[in-house]
Amino acid sequence: MANADSADVVIVGTGVVGCTIALEALAAGCSVLMLEAGPRVERWQIVENFRNLPPSLKAHWDAAYPPKPWAPHLETYSEASAGDYLQLEGPDARAYQQGYVRYAGGATWHWAGICWRLTPDDMRLKSLYGVGRDWAFDYNTLEPYYTRAEYAMGVCGPSDPALQWPPIRSKPYPMGPTPFGPGEQRFTDAAARIGLRNLPSAQARNSGISYHDRPPCCGNNNCFPVCPIGAKYDAATTLPKIESMGGVIMPNAVVYRVETGSKNAVQAVHFYDQDKVSHRVTGKLFVIACNGIETPKILLLSKDQQNPNGVANSSDQVGRNMMDQPKIIAKITMAEPMWTGVGPVQSSSIMDTSQGAFRSEHSGALIRMENAARSGQAGVAALKKGLVGKALDTEIRRLAACTGQVTIEHEPLPSAINRLTLSDKKDWLGLNKPNIYYDVGDYVRRSADQYSVPIVKRLIAELGATESEIGTEFAHSDHIMGGCIMGNDPSASVVDADCRAHDHANLFLPGGAAMTTGGSGNSTLTMVALAMKASDAIISQLKAG
């Protein structure tokens, strides 16, 4: 049984990765203590926060999660607030304004639930295309962990292999796909007319049935910032189960130092509570799973005599290779209604555009139509025109139905220059804020210029767009990857194939930070698959003594 000071497995972070490992370790009979920097709240409180936001803030996914002083995260409501915590620089600094929340449950509170797998080719970029890196193992090694991740979270998806991505699976999805609303059906039809397949997304959302004590999705169209009914998986839904199995969860515990000892093994982690009082927690095995920014930050904060560059950093790769899928947004207006806002906020994507021999020259991309309801922004836009009466209502209905947004998310390459370091600026606790240099790179820029944006121009023409505005600046997708990159070579990577730190036998760094490449799809399912793989290694290591 864990207590507040010690456990077999000490997990820093209560997001999807930490909670996955906690459940696996508890099921294997290990004691688990989880430390969470932020507060723990109930779902209804987030829902009330959202409903009480003024219209212009409802599109800011972080606004329903005001940070505590001791656990700051990016707040996007103004330029000034956005620059307060994350210190960003480089040619594409704004494309790394990553939206994560430091709350118990982590960033899955406000994710869309999309669960794409990497493809076999996504994991062999160096061998196949001469760019990036190869993973330490192949798709067939990862596949069983993908399946376990899908069953643990409850991922719905099509049973027809022709609609699966990739159609290389050992088991069917636990449940079938959610239906398309009119917008996604129209987008699918338009894509098909120009030879593109828009596939139903694999998504961690209960489709038609209850699963793991969560209700079926009822199309509340609020996956971010919060599913009001818990039909979409988020890690917060697992916290009571972790406690019921004997796990101890401590919110408002900001880990700031990893302590090493004999043979460079991790002895303890130190955290500040909300009164700035420091505490020390010991364990047999340690998991740092805060997210791709906070995890490398803690490692860099933990310099000691044995580890002068920071814990786990003999390779100097901690904080390098920061990745995300650089996003381009196309806003469109059509003559005929599209009607988004029916069903989940995202339910489909074009994935074929992520694969091909062109990847030796430029990145592939995922293309998606956003399915969030547009009535709110339509209302604000119509009011700005000074309309009243029937003309106002008619314009709101037209703008809501006949406008849309198409999103391109590009595959990134790991690059050492995209680097997280410690800023001289300090947070409320006196800890260094993270500083990140970010350049999406020519590989992505060439894709946007020569490949992805031209495809989207054909697509939106086929949709019947009468007006379009295609963004020229890359944006963030909130898929933080790479900062503790995985590899077989300890001199060029931070963790091994089980997400174990090369430098510390009892330290695991699973999650997005460990990902070697990112692919074009959302990263969460791969993060959870890596967590499953790490769990097996953790349990095996503990049982071996």
Place this chain on the structure above:
Amino acid sequence: MKQPVRDDCPSEYSLARRDFLAGSVVLMGALASSARVVAAPLDASAALSAPKFMEVSSLLIDHKLDGDVGARMAAAISSIHPGIEQDIDQILEIAHQKNAKIVEDFFPDLPEGRLKDTALAIISAWYTGVIVDAPGSTVFAFELALMYQPTRDVMTIPSYAISGPNGWNASAPPLSDMPKF
């Protein structure tokens, strides 16, 4: 060290405040139905009466308006738009002169500038649910905000469901089928 606290809701949205607001709405609703209507928690001298606010709102907006939401907005709008009561008197005078029933009957007669801006601000408040759309501003209505109603036959008001498990499909009515609200 403090014990972990489960209820960490931001204080501005705490249950205690919502209870207070709910109580205020009930109180103002009771006042609005009496002959002694003055709802003004902040500045009684600048208060706008709820019936007058509802009267001008009903002329500016040809939809069913929620009396409780109106009472709350009336209580707050004077402090945000000083002098609004005089504007409303003038708007009502113009509307009565035109024997107006709906906004189209008299809106073109409102002079450009302050009066027209006030009329649009009142319409905007009912449609958006806020008097000021900025961080920290009070939300008077969300699911009752009128901007969500012209699409409520198809489009979900975010966080509220209009169907059941997998109960939606790809069909949608024509644009011309405006819902009644």
